[in-house]
Structure formats: C-alpha cells, structure tokens
Amino acid sequence: MISVIIVNWNAGALLKNAVSSLQSQHLVDEIIVVDNGSTDNSAELVEHFEKIKLIRTGKNLGFAAACNIGANGSKSEYLIFLNPDATVNQDTLEKALAYMQKPENSAVGICGVQLIDEKGNISRSCAKFPSTSTLAAHTLGLDRILPKFGYGMSDWNHNTTKKVDHVIGAFYLIRRKIFEDAHGFDERFFVYLEDLDLSYRVATAGWSSVYLADVQAFHAGGGTSNQVKAKRLFYSLRSRVLYAFKHLSFLNALLILLLTFLVEPLSRSAYAIARGSWQNIKETWVAYLMLLTWLPRWLISGKTR
Numbered sequence: 001m002i003s004v005i006i007v008n009w010n011a012g013a014l015l016k017n018a019v020s021s022l023q024s025q026h027l028v029d030e031i032i033v034v035d036n037g038s039t040d041n042s043a044e045l046v047e048h049f050e051k052i053k054l055i056r057t058g059k060n061l062g063f064a065a066a067c068n069i070g071a072n073g074s075k076s077e078y079l080i081f082l083n084p085d086a087t088v089n090q091d092t093l094e095k096a097l098a099y100m101q102k103p104e105n106s107a108v109g110i111c112g113v114q115l116i117d118e119k120g121n122i123s124r125s126c127a128k129f130p131s132t133s134t135l136a137a138h139t140l141g142l143d144r145i146l147p148k149f150g151y152g153m154s155d156w157n158h159n160t161t162k163k164v165d166h167v168i169g170a171f172y173l174i175r176r177k178i179f180e181d182a183h184g185f186d187e188r189f190f191v192y193l194e195d196l197d198l199s200y201r202v203a204t205a206g207w208s209s210v211y212l213a214d215v216q217a218f219h220a221g222g223g224t225s226n227q228v229k230a231k232r233l234f235y236s237l238r239s240r241v242l243y244a245f246k247h248l249s250f251l252n253a254l255l256i257l258l259l260t261f262l263v264e265p266l267s268r269s270a271y272a273i274a275r276g277s278w279q280n281i282k283e284t285w286v287a288y289l290m291l292l293t294w295l296p297r298w299l300i301s302g303k304t305r
Contacts, residue, residue, distance in 0.1 A: 001027045002093060002173075003074035004082050007066040008043060009036040011084035014220065016045040021087035023050060027097055029076045034066040042084075063169075064185035064194040071176075071184055079179055081195075083170040085220040086115070095215040096173055109178045109207030110199060112167025114158060115219040123219060124154040125168040126211050129200050132252040135244060139259040141267050161213045165203065169195030170219045178202055186246075188304040193239040200247065233287035237264075238294060242304060261291075 004022055008015050015033070022028050031051050035043040037059040047054050055069060067081055078097065082088070096111055115123040128134065134151040137143045143150025153164070172195060182201050185194045199209055237260060244253040265288045272280035298304060 001029060001076055001097065002078045002080055003030050003032060003071075003076035003176075004028055004080045005032045005034065005067060005070035005074065006082050006084050007034050007036060007063050007070070008038055008084050009060055010038045010040045011042050012040055013042075013045070015042045015084040017087055018082060018084050019046045019049050019052065021089075022082075024090070025088065025093050027093050030074065032070040032074055034070045036060040036062075036066050062187065062190035064189050064191070065187045067194075068184040068187065071179060074176075077176055079174050079176055081169055081172040081174075083219060086170050087218045088171075089216055089218075092215055092217050096212060099210070099212060099215075100173065100175070105210070107206075107208055108210050109175055109202050109205075110167060110209040111173040112164075112209070112211045113171050113173075113215040113217050114211075114213050115168070115170060116216055117218075118220055122158050123168075123221060124152065124156070124158060125170065125219075126153045126156070126158065126164040127151050127166040127168075127196060128153060129165045129203070130196070130243065130247075132248055132255065135240065135248075135256050136259055139240070139256060139264050141264075141271065158211070159213055162211055163208050164211045165209065166196050166199040167209055167211050168219075170221075171217050174202075178205075178207055181205065188242055189239050190235050190305065191239070192236045193243045197243060197246070230283040230286040231290070233283060234290040234294075237287065237291050238304070241291075241295075261288075 006018055019031055022031050028051060030053055032053045032055065033043065033046060034055045034057060036057050043054060046052055055073060057066060071079055092113060096113055099105055100108060100111055112125065115125045117123050128151045130151040137149040138151065143152065147155040182198060186197050189197060241257055241260060244256040265284060268284045269281050272284065
C-alpha cells in the first residue's frame with residue numbers, strides 16, 4: 001500500500017530511529033532510503049532492516065532530486081516522504097491512509113499529520129502559498145513580529161483538522177498517480193520550498209491538501225541541516241528567489257530579489273547584534289556571499305546548481 005522514502009545525509013542515529021519506527025507497520029511495502037553521499041556510516045546502520053531498499057547516490061544531489069530517485073524506484077499506490085529526523089507512531093500510517101481511502105476524500109491528493117517536537121509541543125507545520133506580500137514580509141522579518149503577515153501558519157495552533165495549502169515535507173503522504181502526473185519535485189530546488197512548490201502545482205491541478213490533527217508523528221526539526229547553518233541559509237535564500245521567479249510576475253519576483261539582497265542581510269545582522277550573536281552575523285554574510293556568487297551564474301546560464 002505505502003512506499004516510504006527517506007532521504008539521508010549524515011543523519012546518524014536519527015535515520016535508524018526513523019526506520020525502526022516503520023518496521024512494525026503492516027501497511028508499508030518498502031522503505032526506500034536514498035543516501036546522499038553520507039560520510040557518517042548512517043546508511044550502514046539500516047541496511048540490515050527488513051523492507052529496506054538502500055540507494056546510494058555517491059554524492060549530495062539535494063533533497064528534491066533524491067526524493068525523485070526514491071519515488072522512481074518505488075511500487076506502491078501511496079508515497080510517504082519522511083524526514084530522517086522523524087518517526088511514526090503505531091497508528092500513524094493506518095489512520096492517515098484510512099482518511100485518504102474514504103470515498104468523500106477522493107479529491108484529497110496530499111495529507112499531513114500533527115508533528116510533535118522534542119519538547120512535546122505541536123509544530124507549526126502548515127503554510128499558505130506565498131504571495132508577493134507574504135514573501136516580502138518574510139524577507140523583511142515582519143512575520144517574526146506579526147506571524148499572520150507571513151506565509152507560515154505559525155499563528156494557528158494546529159489543533160484542528162482542516163484543508164490547507166501546504167503540509168510540511170517532513171511527513172508528506174501523496175497519491176502516486178498525482179506525484180507522477182506532477183512530474184515529482186522540481187530538482188532546481190536543492191532543498192527548501194521544493195515541497196511547497198509541489199503542493200502548489202498539485203493544487204492548481206485541482207487536488208487539495210489536508211492536515212490531520214488527530215494523527216501524530218514525531219519530528220525533531222532542523223535535522224541534519226543544522227550541521228551547516230551558513231549553507232542552510234544560502235539554500236533557503238536561493239530557493240526563495242527561485243520560487244518567486246517561478247510563481248510570481250517578473251516585476252514582483254524582482255522586488256523579492258532586491259529585498260533579499262539589499263535589505264535582508266542588514267535586518268538579519270541587526271537582529272543578530274541585538275542578540276549578541278556574532279556567529280550568526282558571520283553565518284549570514286557567508287550565506288549572502290554564496291548567494292552573490294551564485295546569482296550571476298544563474299542569470300547567465302539559467303543553471304540553479
């Protein structure tokens with residue numbers, strides 16, 4: 001019934017925990033671990049588990065590309081993209097799949113569940129499709145002060161089941177046919193917003209996404225990206241620019257690009273100074289130097305890598 005796809009990059013014991021939580025799930029046909037060139041031997045920790053199909057890419061291809069590789073090698077009617085820092089409960093998959101299989105939910109293409117973090121709090125895991133104004137608010141940091149102005153739904157307590165624009169890719173249940181019809185994740189996004197982009201394309205094709213508040217899973221959050229904070233920020237900024245130029249008008253996307261380059265590094269630095277975090281200042285400017293190096297390459301050649 002379900003193929004679970006986990007992209008691994010130096011997740012360590014987290015990957016083993018994720019795979020272990022799936023072992024007793026009778027609905028799982030296969031667990032496909034796509035290892036993106038890990039150097040910590042984390043893949044070796046799970047290769048002996050049942051139902052495991054381990055794919056080694058040999059290098060870090062990015063999250064979107066690795067997800068597509070895993071999906072292309074799968075066979076089930078439903079796909080779940082699960083982060084290596086997430087685990088499922090005993091009834092998580094059964095409840096989520098039961099919801100998707102109800103005749104009245106036949107128009108639901110994507111399903112997410114309530115994610116609980118390490119402190120036992122409910123993660124704010126859903127989002128609205130970004131507009132020019134919400135992307136600008138995020139770029140300027142206004143959504144930190146007034147969350148309702150951003151595209152993240154952090155002002156909603158996530159205590160009720162509801163139709164949403166997007167559920168986070170940490171637990172992303174999608175019908176295989178829909179995934180294939182949408183041609184999977186856009187591999188121009190190395191990491192970040194590739195799931196939001198897919199949700200948007202699925203929605204424009206007439207399908208809906210639903211967040212289930214009565215079904216839970218664990219998600220630590222941050223994951224292995226915490227190991228490379230400057231690069232994480234660079235990838236986030238780059239994905240935002242790519243998303244803007246893909247889904248907004250040219251002038252609005254240009255506005256987001258200018259705000260990203262001319263205003264955001266200053267506001268981020270001011271925020272870091274206020275917190276007394278000189279390390280964050282360094283990481284911010286390293287990330288923007290990487291972005292500045294990438295931009296001409298993208299503008300001239302169109303290549304995003």
